[in-house]
Amino acid sequence: MSLHDNAVLVLKDYEDQEELRQTYLDHLSVHADGMWKACEAGHVTASALVVDPERGRVLLTLHKKLNLWLQMGGHCEPGDATLAAAALREATEESGIPGLTLLPVGPVRLDRHAIPAPCHWHLDVQYAALAPEGAVAEISEESLDLRWFAYDEVAGVADESVVRLMERTRAAL
Numbered sequence: 001m002s003l004h005d006n007a008v009l010v011l012k013d014y015e016d017q018e019e020l021r022q023t024y025l026d027h028l029s030v031h032a033d034g035m036w037k038a039c040e041a042g043h044v045t046a047s048a049l050v051v052d053p054e055r056g057r058v059l060l061t062l063h064k065k066l067n068l069w070l071q072m073g074g075h076c077e078p079g080d081a082t083l084a085a086a087a088l089r090e091a092t093e094e095s096g097i098p099g100l101t102l103l104p105v106g107p108v109r110l111d112r113h114a115i116p117a118p119c120h121w122h123l124d125v126q127y128a129a130l131a132p133e134g135a136v137a138e139i140s141e142e143s144l145d146l147r148w149f150a151y152d153e154v155a156g157v158a159d160e161s162v163v164r165l166m167e168r169t170r171a172a173l
Helices: 003-013 018-030 083-095 151-157 160-172
Strands: 043-052 057-063 072-075 109-114 121-130 143-150
Touching (some): 043 083, 057 151, 057 160, 083 143, 143 151
Antiparallel strands (some): 043 057, 057 143
16 A cells, blocks of 8 residues: 555544545545655645653654744655654654654644745644653754653644644543
8 A cells, every 4th residue: 555545544534624634635636746745736744742641741843944843743755654654753753762652543633734835735644652751852953952841831832733733632642
């Protein structure tokens, strides 16, 4: 099964955000390359919010290009077998934490956001990843900073999409 096919199945099974979910499915039905960065009409991305529920905190990265505190995530790569695998790969690479595990509920939410040209949209499929006990984060080349934030601190540093992702993640725990 191709990554494109996996994304379609994941989105068909996703039972929330109906209008946005349909936007993603429509995009993939028209764009055979809709999973890849090269698709200038927009492309599906995968991300994961890294959480440490024992300590009531989330790990955010200060994105190098956007200078915003965000969850870990990014573009799908040819070696990614599934959207979940892409999200887990991105979270592991950007957090430096081995042994992350995705919540078994599948995607936690969807977020469509505009990005600078030449592409127009990221159609982000957002997961949640549990940090193992004693996890130590290590900053990657893609980040300006990497920091744990208590749940109640997130709204003061991140935008609404990250706050909504955190709320949906906490509800799924």
